[in-house]
Amino acid sequence: MNPSQGIRYRLRQCVSSFLVGSEERSETGRTPLSALPVTFSYSEALDAGLSEWQLYRLRDQGLIASIGRGLYRRHGAAMADIDLIELARRAPSGTLCLTTALARHGLTDEIPSRIDVALPRGASAGYNRTRRLALV
Incomplete structure (x- = not known):
């Protein structure tokens, strides 16, 4: 050919x-x-x-x-928190912390304006320019 x-x-x-x-x-x-x-x-x-x-x-x-x-x-997938799905894909070793963790567990009335994430020491944040992602 x-x-x-x-x-x-x-x-x-x-x-x-x-x-x-x-x-x-x-x-x-x-x-x-x-x-x-x-x-x-x-x-x-x-x-x-x-x-x-x-x-x-x-x-x-x-x-x-x-x-x-x-x-x-x-399309048609079960309802989910899109921000948390994106976070889990970007930083699989990350842990929700501070106000974000309190809000997810229903321990505060405050609605967090950003997602606070803690990464293990020495871990790379990878792509950290998401809308409301704060690395702690």
């Missing part, structure tokens, strides 16, 4: 996948979206066989929602 045929093939494949929509099936008969957990990252979606275009199309169709930078959640 010469390069121009490869480009035509990929273009045809892209157009056909656009027309098929979210009903594409892999060799196992499952859609790539069904192989992913309820909350997944961009890289997990690519590893599951979704292309960048397919991922954005699913978002535009309302089948998934972007909940943070590089994080997605399926």
Whole structure:
């Protein structure tokens, strides 16, 4: 296959996948979206066989929602605190602390304006520019 045929093939494949929509099936008969957990990252979606275009199309169709930078959640998933889901993915070794912990356990009437997180000594905060994340 010469390069121009490869480009035509990929273009045809892209157009056909656009027309098929979210009903594409892999060799196992499952859609790539069904192989992913309820909350997944961009890289997990690519590893599951979704292309960048397919991922954005699913978002535009309302089948998934972007909940943070590089994080997605399926439409119709059980209700959850999106900020805590994002935090758990970004800092798995983090612990809620201060007013945030008190509020989660119902021990204060104050509604925290940010999420306070303690990280183990020497742990990297990773991506710490989330909206209301305060590293303690």
